[in-house]
Amino acid sequence: MTTMTSWTVANSRKLARQERRRRLGPLGVLTHLALLVWTLLTVVPILWTFLASVKSEDEIFGDAWSLPAALRWDNFARAWEQAHIGQYMLNSVIVVSFSTFGTMLIGSMAAYVLARYPFRGNRAVYLLFVSGLAFPVYLALTPLFFVVQNMGNVPLVGPFIGLNTHAGLVLVYIAYSMPFTVFFLSAFFRTLPTAVGEAAMVDGASHTRVFFQIMLPMARPGIISITIFNILGQWNQYQLPLVLLQERDKWVLTQGIADISTAAGYDQDWSALFAALTLAILPMLVVYTVFQRQIQSGLTSGALK
Amino acid sequence: MIFNRYRRGLFITSFLAAPVILYLVYVISPYIQAFYIAMTDWRGVTATPRFIGLDNFERLLGDGTFWKAVSHNGALLLLLPLITIVIALFFAFLLNVGGPQGLTGIRGSKFYRVVFFFPQVLAVAVVAVLFQQVFRPDGSGMLNGPMMALGISPIGFLSDPDVAFWSVLGVMVWQAVGFYVVLFSAGLASIPRDMFEAAQIDGAGRLSLFFRITLPLLWDTVQVAWVYLGILALDVFAIVWVMTDQHGGPDFSTTVMAAEIYRNAFQYFRFGYASALGVVMFFFTVGFAILSLRLSRRERIEY
Numbered sequence: 001m002t003t004m005t006s007w008t009v010a011n012s013r014k015l016a017r018q019e020r021r022r023r024l025g026p027l028g029v030l031t032h033l034a035l036l037v038w039t040l041l042t043v044v045p046i047l048w049t050f051l052a053s054v055k056s057e058d059e060i061f062g063d064a065w066s067l068p069a070a071l072r073w074d075n076f077a078r079a080w081e082q083a084h085i086g087q088y089m090l091n092s093v094i095v096v097s098f099s100t101f102g103t104m105l106i107g108s109m110a111a112y113v114l115a116r117y118p119f120r121g122n123r124a125v126y127l128l129f130v131s132g133l134a135f136p137v138y139l140a141l142t143p144l145f146f147v148v149q150n151m152g153n154v155p156l157v158g159p160f161i162g163l164n165t166h167a168g169l170v171l172v173y174i175a176y177s178m179p180f181t182v183f184f185l186s187a188f189f190r191t192l193p194t195a196v197g198e199a200a201m202v203d204g205a206s207h208t209r210v211f212f213q214i215m216l217p218m219a220r221p222g223i224i225s226i227t228i229f230n231i232l233g234q235w236n237q238y239q240l241p242l243v244l245l246q247e248r249d250k251w252v253l254t255q256g257i258a259d260i261s262t263a264a265g266y267d268q269d270w271s272a273l274f275a276a277l278t279l280a281i282l283p284m285l286v287v288y289t290v291f292q293r294q295i296q297s298g299l300t301s302g303a304l305k
Numbered sequence: 306m307i308f309n310r311y312r313r314g315l316f317i318t319s320f321l322a323a324p325v326i327l328y329l330v331y332v333i334s335p336y337i338q339a340f341y342i343a344m345t346d347w348r349g350v351t352a353t354p355r356f357i358g359l360d361n362f363e364r365l366l367g368d369g370t371f372w373k374a375v376s377h378n379g380a381l382l383l384l385l386p387l388i389t390i391v392i393a394l395f396f397a398f399l400l401n402v403g404g405p406q407g408l409t410g411i412r413g414s415k416f417y418r419v420v421f422f423f424p425q426v427l428a429v430a431v432v433a434v435l436f437q438q439v440f441r442p443d444g445s446g447m448l449n450g451p452m453m454a455l456g457i458s459p460i461g462f463l464s465d466p467d468v469a470f471w472s473v474l475g476v477m478v479w480q481a482v483g484f485y486v487v488l489f490s491a492g493l494a495s496i497p498r499d500m501f502e503a504a505q506i507d508g509a510g511r512l513s514l515f516f517r518i519t520l521p522l523l524w525d526t527v528q529v530a531w532v533y534l535g536i537l538a539l540d541v542f543a544i545v546w547v548m549t550d551q552h553g554g555p556d557f558s559t560t561v562m563a564a565e566i567y568r569n570a571f572q573y574f575r576f577g578y579a580s581a582l583g584v585v586m587f588f589f590t591v592g593f594a595i596l597s598l599r600l601s602r603r604e605r606i607e608y
Contacts, residue, residue, distance in 0.1 A: 035396065035399065038482070039420050042420055044447075048447050049438065061443075063445070064441075064444065064449070109321075109324065110321055113321055125321065134590065134594045135591075138540075138562070139336060139339050139580070139583035140339055141566060141567070141570060142576045146338075147338075148331075171331060174327055175331035178328050207313065238428065238430040257434050258543075273438075288423070296422060
């Protein structure tokens with residue numbers, strides 16, 4: 001009896017396997033091939049960069065696909081110290097932390113008021129914010145440069161928010177993140193139930209308290225999506241810092257990386273360039289792989305709303 | 306009651322003050338100034354710009370580089386959405402519906418979705434530097450190395466004016482596809498399963514499953530993708546500025562409107578002329594947005 005059963009099980013497994021193979025067919029093979037090809041197209045350039053980051057200069061100029069004879073970790077030390085990638089990365093972290101926090105704070109405040117408080121001019125303010133979605137940032141580039149330059153002449157705070165200051169860039173990032181943040185979050189706040197907030201108001205909570213202690217926590221899924229969107233967008237920004245931060249020690253990571261590659265010459269440090277690229281790519285991939293579910297759903301819901 | 310009204314007004318004002326002021330100062334005022342600066346010959350030397358009417362726009366018409374930039378943006382506007390959407394739809398379909406095991410999608414689909422998305426989280430400037438190395442013209446380039454080993458003469462991916470534009474397009478597709486695979490997968494997930502099952506019971510093959518069911522039901526998402534990719538094509542800057550020779554070369558064969566705005570403003574210090582370029586770009590973008598809204602509205606009525 002028992003042998004009979006195990007025979008049946010084994011046999012049915014075998015049949016299932018055959019069935020699967022039959023159904024896979026030539027089309028199935030092609031399918032897998034197509035997916036595999038794109039996987040390689042995606043991964044190989046990145047892996048190739050990682051590999052080159054531990055090569056010596058001679059190896060980089062030799063056969064493109066050779067393996068390094070020894071792992072040259074000092075490339076990373078040179079990129080970090082001499083090419084200042086460490087400094088640029090720190091600058092990026094500082095700017096993006098403050099700007100994302102600021103964007104989320106004042107963006108959600110504006111979105112909340114516009115979504116839930118009818119007042120005269122509400123629609124006009126909302127449209128003012130959302131119209132920014134359709135404008136190319138390049139149109140504003142020249143005047144923006146002078147606006148920020150003039151900010152430097154404002155008494156007291158001027159030296160902190162003018163050209164070549166991180167706080168100045170933070171303010172610009174926040175302003176340019178407003179259209180999408182307000183657009184997305186006000187749609188989100190509109191969907192939240194009104195009863196909870198009203199109950200709290202009856203109990204004597206202020207408008208501000210209702211916002212911070214009830215509405216913000218309820219809006220968490222939307223807040224997370226848009227925070228991810230803003231972090232990625234601001235971290236990857238290149239154009240605005242290129243215009244607004246012209247002093248080298250203030251640069252953010254994207255500027256630093258772009259500069260190492262364009263500062264061509266005979267003294268070009270190619271292995272440090274690859275190490276710098278690796279330093280820019282690897283943390284992003286690690287963070288993405290850990291949070292990929294939230295990042296994917298955050299970015300796509302941002303796009304579909 | 307009056308006190309409550311007052312409190313409410315105070316609350317609204319205090320919550321809107323900071324965002325509105327920042328937005329007016331850094332976004333709205335530059336846009337408005339740009340339209341005025343576009344009608345001046347300002348080069349930043351004098352305090353007040355000299356008004357010259359539409360001269361800058363007249364000059365633009367005769368500027369060969371400007372037309373090259375426009376034609377590149379135009380070509381990208383056609384090709385980037387088309388190629389990216391076709392590839393992404395194909396993969397999204399395979400990963401979610403068209404798997405050989407039936408409607409479950411293919412094995413390992415989660416893995417593919419994660420990996421295809423990789424390029425999306427990298428900064429465009431970083432991708433540009435990466436591909437500069439991939440495209441190196443000598444034997445140490447990732448592509449030319451193996452080709453030379455096989456005896457094929459190397460291709461100047463970034464140095465040959467006939468090829469460089471296609472290299473730019475290729476990198477843009479490379480970076481975009483993963484995002485749209487995930488976007489279309491999300492769209493597919495919202496289509497009820499039995500829709501596909503019913504069709505399959507009726508004997509629909511994978512081709513008709515794709516063209517008769519997937520594509521029509523996903524059409525809204527495809528339109529969103531088309532608008533997003535269109536804006537990407539009009540906005541392209543970093544990939545061209547960082548990756549290609551002479552920031553948009555060789556011989557302006559890859560330059561785009563955004564690159565010409567930056568070049569004119571911050572390398573030639575022709576602020577008036579650069580702003581005129583920006584105004585033209587503004588009308589292209591708004592025109593594209595209105596056009597795509599129109600088209601999608603008509604589709605919906607026909608439905």
